Amino acid sequence: MLSELDFDPVFLARFDVDAILADRIELLHHEEWVDWRESWHAELSTPLWRFNLHYHEYLLPLAKAYMDTGDKRYFDKGKAIVAAWMAACPRAKGGVAWDPYVVSLRVASWLAFLGELSDELAEDEAFVARINASLAEQYVHLAQHLEKDLLANHYLENLKALVMLACHFNDERTLVLSLRELQKQVGEQILPDGMHFELSPMYHKIVLEDLLRAAAFLEMRGYDAGDLADRFRLQDVCDALWSMESNAARTPLFNDSGDNVAKGRDALLGCARNRFGIEPRFHNVLPDAGYAFLERKTSAGVVKVVFDAGRPGPTYAMGHAHCDALSFECFIDGEPWIVNCGTYAYQDKRRLDFKRTLSHSTVCVEDAEQHECWAPFRVAEFSRAHLLEVGANHAEGALLQRGLGIKVKRTISLEDEGILVRDESEPASRISSAFVFAGEAPHVEGEVDSVSYAPEFGSARPARRVIADAQGGCRETWIPYPAFRQRGSR
Structure with a gap:
């Protein structure tokens, strides 16, 4: 028992x-x-x-x-x-x-x-x-x-x-x-x-x-x-x-x-x-999985960021993979604030919508999906991501976009009043940085719409999404914590 x-x-x-x-x-x-x-x-x-x-x-x-x-x-x-x-x-x-x-x-x-x-x-x-x-x-x-x-x-x-x-x-x-x-x-x-x-x-x-x-x-x-x-x-x-x-x-x-x-x-x-008799130990990086974890006590509370710069899964078993490379979720005092949209259901007409790149708080290059999710549990071609650097309050990862040969780099910095996200591509290409807010959404420059957010299977609710485009291949976005005013996006 x-x-x-x-x-x-x-x-x-x-x-x-x-x-x-x-x-x-x-x-x-x-x-x-x-x-x-x-x-x-x-x-x-x-x-x-x-x-x-x-x-x-x-x-x-x-x-x-x-x-x-x-x-x-x-x-x-x-x-x-x-x-x-x-x-x-x-x-x-x-x-x-x-x-x-x-x-x-x-x-x-x-x-x-x-x-x-x-x-x-x-x-x-x-x-x-x-x-x-x-x-x-x-x-x-x-x-x-x-x-x-x-x-x-x-x-x-x-x-x-x-x-x-x-x-x-x-x-x-x-x-x-x-x-x-x-x-x-x-x-x-x-x-x-x-x-x-x-x-x-x-x-x-x-x-x-x-x-x-x-x-x-x-x-x-x-x-x-x-x-x-x-x-x-x-x-x-x-x-x-x-x-x-x-x-x-x-x-x-x-x-x-x-x-x-x-x-x-x-x-x-x-x-x-x-x-x-196992006492769990905290590690700020899982290098083989490609996950990095940033935790910091700030004026807004304890902030945690989970950053994904790993592969979609084992090559022979990618049925559960999403286009979520370089995405992150942010929790403030445990509560989700910046999120990915989740899964919702396995047998539903929206199954592939939840898997798409811009259903995650990540970056999309030239409107291309990161992976070719062609059926509910099938992936063909896929992009490759890896961690570049992880520090106490910052993490950096890179993605090589399938089919285009474009390298996208994302750097996330956890600061006392907010999060600074820098996205850049090489060669310079059009990039779209998406941020989905489950909690209070600050003003972030970009196109605002509503998406379905499913923290649990079978349950979804609206969430605010901001998509910020950059034509020159580089964008910095400042996201203040809910308790602070916006400092501006660059």
Whole structure:
């Protein structure tokens, strides 16, 4: 059991357990009425929403409500949902229920539900026998359908589930094989600086949870906690998370990210601390990922900037990449102020709009998109970015624009009264510097419009965007903090 994660307050707040009792469930800001006997195969909402329905993560809020109140309705509802799924979703029927990624998440939910309510469930031996029989069937199915076609976070998710199930069923042979492959994927997917190689802060947290859960099951089987922490690079992964999210009240929006999918920062780091003795360390740069972090106490409060000058992702897995190179987000006392627009949804007509260059607080050269995002999860040609220099209060990165051979350099300086952004191109070209404001927007010279800002999946609101053009290939923009007057843009 990892109660720090199972009952993370940030996670629990996403679910209305009383609505679930009434057969209504909200996932990703969309609510549906559910017939637990039949709705598993209904065309409800979007494919991503249906995936989430089959994840069964909402079993844990029901378990917590029962543990807190003693109201058996929550306990019985959780059991009834599992029983209804088993009756309605035999393996032969296939579909979303048996997608390998879905199986990988659902078995983790079931194992957590069994662990948190082990004493109560022990009184219903028939139910426990049925759920174990289903887990065994899902175990076999998953082992035969590993997502080696997608790899990346999907394959790691599969392997985490195999390790947990192998421990649960005392299957030493499969455990040895799956643990060996999981360690291999940790070496492949966790960069030397600790960041997950798809460079999404959201997926980074999901992967950290995967590693913590796998390590916890292995520790219960007798593996040494310190050795597991080393095998799974937990210190480095936690360092990257803390560096990314210290002094930030939500998940930074780089590549596909949103604030209502992964477990919260505090729960993840608390679990790593409690279970494996890990204290996260702050680094102002993740050189392999291409992220730089500037933090400064100013007259406006504690200001944090996250600056991205990294590649879009691994060349064989760019499905979650955005055109966000040289973009930055700025938080003041934790609250987002200058932002990227986010992701909103995977299956939506606006999917590619959210991925476009000017949906991010970055610079665009000659109206060219940084990367060729030609389908919701497909990237062809892509530009290349890298960090040039990172100091205490400034960061500099460069981008080589695909197809044009134009080099764009951006320098961000964090000052006491505002942020100075310098963009320049070589050879001199027309550049457009975009700034999206989630909070109070100061006057910044340029064309002002409104864009959709989606800090969470399924939820968007208007935000003010300023696009400042420069014909001569160089522009400096002064952005005063909300408490200060504008000093002027150059």
